[in-house]
Amino acid sequence: MTAVQATDLFRIYPSAEGAAAALQGLTLEVEEGELVVVFGPSGSGKSTLLRILAGLDRPSAGTVRVFEHDLRTLRGRALADYRSRTLGYADQHYGRALAPELTARELVALRLDLLGVGSAESGRTADRLLERVGLAEKRDARPGELSGGQQQRVALCAALSHRPRLFIADEPTGELDAANAAEIYTLIRELSHEAGVTTLVVSHDPESAAVADRVVQIRDGRVSSERRGGGDDAVVNRGGWIRIPEELLGRTTRARLEPKPGGVFVHTVAAEALESAAPSEAQPGAVVAEAVGLAKVHGRGPRATEVFHDLSLAFAGGAFSAITGPSGTGKSTLLHLLAGLDRPTAGDVRVLGTPLSGLDDTGLALLRRSSIGLVTQGTDLVPFLTARETVELALALRGHEAGGAAPALAAVGLAELADQRVARLSMGERQRVAIARALAAKPALLLADEPTARLDEANARAVGALFAELARTTGTAIVCATHDPVLIEHSQVEFPLATLGA
């Protein structure tokens, strides 16, 4: 039986800068019990597809059915009923999905409670699921007291507690390290197969393909290719649209088609293959930043958690360093300490020879302004600024000319979206804006926190290459907290935090 049938879906968002098409004739079918992973670069329409399937958005055109429900016509109680009984949904921002006031047990039981299941039974179900995902001991903990992986596991339990017929997950491991991500995918597979749930996972993580029955690629709001077991099949969309994979296309804008027996051959015209930026050969220069005997404890008293202790690291100019390690090992914390956005419990950080302990908050801010660039995960950019203004503001703050904004945005592939407000950009596009902003500033120390977490592989490679090139050409010390193998591959130095400061 067909569980999901989406035909010729269009979704167009009006905006102050003009209409933006997130879906452009997407057609997709998912069979009951199937586990489909949807890949696609940021802005390709993955999340929009999931929002439509979740009944949180409606298509501008086209049809979409989930089992017996026509999602275009579902309204009011029927829609709520569809969401509460048929659907299970896990968001890419598990932190946003989990009410901070409730315990893990209450969160998992909440859906059943809302369905009117007795509190005893919902509690038992919650206990069983939490035990199944190894969080039995954390059942009374609130989200703020759990690590990212733990929170995502709770979110999965909460989404599956009522045994939905369709489970959809939007980049469920976007904010997790590789180990946790693998664990989550395994859990998704196990839990969905145990319950016989049709599952649709949107991801950029190639590892997720391992648990999929079928992998679907989405580009520019259409399904571009499918893979079931063997190689990828390009999908010919209505009207004969076919998407040539970017890695084949390179940077060309024209191609020549040559029908031949057994197929159609595509020849790129004036192809400029994207050079894969090799790791820098340059020798590391002087130390730009160093951590000396660093320790950090979160919280106080019995609830205090030590993130790391006696951590000593040095980051040299011209070097691209990767801080790796599972979730909860303190990668982001270390970057915040290096940026002077947080204070260590013990030890000190020196940036360009200046001990940060000797600076007050204003001094730290001025140091960041002059010498440090921080690439956040892009979710906290000022939403009412355009991509260009975001970069220009940072440049203005640092006393640079605004002219550097356009090349930086072009470098991350956002030239066409430069005048879109950040609020209208996808999460991956926002992340690229954050990267462009850091690149444009050309700081002595560039800190990046999971900069490719929401990027597809091609974009992740491009970012890795950009970082490597920046380090090589400008002598910038680049420090990335990441679990992305693509970035790690481009880095010159890897600091596995779990073994260094645990």
Place this chain on the structure above:
Amino acid sequence: MVPIRLAVVRLRAHVQRNVLAAIGIAVGAGILAMTAVGAVAVQDRAAQRALAGLQPSDRAVQAVWSGVPAQSSLSYPQLDRLARGALEPVLHHPAFAVEVFRQATWGGAFVNLGAVDGLSRWLVLRSGRLPHACTPHDCELVQIGGRPAAPKLPFLHVVGRATFRSGAPLSAYFSAAGANRPPILLADGVSAFARTPLPDAPLIARTYGWVVPLAPGSIHDWDLAALGARIDRAQSQLEERSDIFSVSAPLDTIASVRATSRVAGERLLVLGGDAAVLLLGFAVLASTRLRRDYDATRRRLTWFGAGRGQVLLVAAAEVAAITVVSSVIGWIAGSGAGALLARHLGAPGWLAVDHSLFTVRAFGIAAALAALTALVMLAALRLEKIAFGGVTLTAADVAALGALAAILLALARGKTDTSTLASSGGTGIVLLLLPGLVLFVLAVAAARLLAPLLRALEWAGRRGPPPLRLALLSLARSPGAVLLSVVFFVLSVGVALFAFSYRATLERGEVEQARYAVPAPYVLQEDLSKLVTVQQAAPHLGTPVLRDQGYVTADRGIDFTLLALPAATIPHVDGWRSDFSSLTPRALAQLLAPPVTPRLRGFDLPANATHLTLPLTVSGDRVGIQLNVLDRRGDFTLLALGELGRGTHAPSVRVPPEARGGRVVAVRLSFPQTAAFVAGHRESGTALSVNDASVGTLRLDRRFAGWIGTNGVHVRGASVRYVVNRASDSILRPSEPLEGVPVPVVVSPDLARAAGAGGLLPLHVEDETVEGRIVGIARRFPSVDGDLVVADLPTWLTAANTIEPGTATAGEVWLDARKPPHIPSLAIVSQRATEAALRGDPLARGSLALLLAAAVVGLVLAAVGVLLGVVGDRRDETGELFDLSAQGVTPAQLRRHLLLRALAVAVVGIGGGIAAGAVVSALVVAVVSVTAGAGTPLPPLALAFDWPLVLVALACLLAGSAAAAGVAVRRLR
């Protein structure tokens, strides 16, 4: 109930966040509660004051039986039982009895004889001792007033003399004793006195009274309605047994007080309406600040499959909890503040609270308002923008359009005055809610106008430093919350400014009313109980003024008040306001002033003349002759030369001191009195033959040469031919300077419209018709209510006394002095005392105090709004602020960024609030014609702004807001 449980968990987890929202709602509810308590307290004080102003004997509930016992079927004990039984439930106090035999002779003494229960408490002993309790066989008496009197009856003994204590409620029974009135003899105890063996007593009329005094403070405004009903019940009960019984109480006074105090109470709806709008405005503001969190919760719950009803229930439960708790706290705090206000006004604080808030109606209103607040919050949380014909409307826009419709409807229905308010018609209430509605509409309009302003600011600041640019960008591009903050700021500052300006208007109104009513520091008038003229009592003192009533026949007749005063004094008259006329007082004075001050002609009497002898010859019938002398002090004296028959006479008459040095301005010839008497009888049927007129010729000396005659008097050379009768006196007088010349007058617009060609207008005053020539128009003139005619005093007097010599004189003196003159024979009205009385009026004090409180609360709420905005911005934008910090924005710049936005809101809000408050103040002053003391304002209220106070208040607001915002962002890193 999962949603409820979830709401409880969320409320417990976010106590701090909800507190600010709750504070605003509590403050709004508090103002309403305080207004309600204040209104009751004000009404009670008004009632107390009116009752205190009554004569003690009127300030009591009394049952009175007057009659002859022998003719009655009820004995005194039965009457006593009946009366006490009927009166006791009225005030729940026992009555005391009174008995009086008015002006009767007992044992040879002509006295007022009577008895009073508990007599000693009403007396002040002057000599002897107070009587012991009366027994039928030995009844001691005390004498009050009069010559010593003692009835020669063995069981009556006078043992002392006394006077009534001030405040004794007995004057209705024992009118004040005096030297020429029979003394009052009183025994202690009516019951025993009624059994004394007074001779023929059963056959003699007497009055029994049972009195329950209304002690000050013993009865309150809220008791008055029930009191009236209980008095009616007592009356019915007593009449049922004896129709001679009557029950009296100051019911008319009570009704009048209730009407006035009701006006004051209704007018407080102005504040109530403002408070309600402020409360609802704050609810919307608070909701927008909670919206981000609410949206996140809604999204989560939707992902979790919650139905729309369940999501709504979570929000509703949270909002209801915040609203209910804060409303309860607000009402409790408002009760306390109201109780303090009531005590400040001299009313019993908690009783006022009890009768204003602890009533079913008040609970209903409180519950309804809390529910409305919750609904508004919920709507603000959930409502999205509405697109209508290409225009995007927010919920606030839709509400403002509704409010605008209500305003237009209300204005179309007319003005609100004291009578409208007293009748409590719907129109009055709607009109009084106008300020709140207008403020709301103006606030939304201001917010709508703000968007282009913000875009202009963004453009202007594009080259500014990054924090400034960012602040302006955030205002221009994400204006939703900013607009609502501005709306609320405009509302709260508008309420404050309105309260300040309306208060200033009412306060200035009190001064203006006092100065208008009494246009000089002291106004001296003739005391009608003493009949001493101002010229007699205060000669040559201050400015003489003539005030009289008159009418014009044109335009179906218009009554007017004539005010004649020396033109030169008009610029110095107090109480003049520039809106009374397009002309200045100085210009009016110039227009009224004659080129030369006119004066009646005649011949002067020597200053030392004690007698006047007037040689004359009468040829013809007997005629009465009087000389009309214009005294030097300004009034007239008639010197009667007598009725003289044919022949030559030299009558001499004594010249009273006031006439010495005066001027003889006319000779009055009259029909002899005897002849007039007989003529009257003949008309009624007598057979006697009498003449109808005296006809003859009079020869006078040369001092009368050139004089002219009127009403049957004709002058031919030295002879004066007269024909006089009873119809009117005939006059012989000199030709006067204003003979046939119209008097320049300033009149009110209605009279001006009634004028004929050339602005001439016949003015009928005191049976005379003086032709006026309109030289100016004034809508009002101090001390005059209604249509007016103002003239120069000498000109008017000359003109009027030309027509009828000796009839027009000044009746008032306006005195510019620091201390009041000691002239007991005149009624003296003090401008300062009038103003003090207006200021001391409890209704006025209450209204002004409440307005001040509302202003302060408005400002406090504005500051809370700013704080709420900054705290909300900081909370909602944690991520963005962190990102900015990561880019090197210093903590000080981050703080400046947030504070700049708050400052922009405050500045725009203050500007809009001042404009909105001014508009509302002007509207209220124009529409609500009620003084601070709930009376009709004369002159009408004129809008006033106490700018120094407003500026200080706004400075405090800015400082307070800045301090609060500074505290909110001080930990920003």
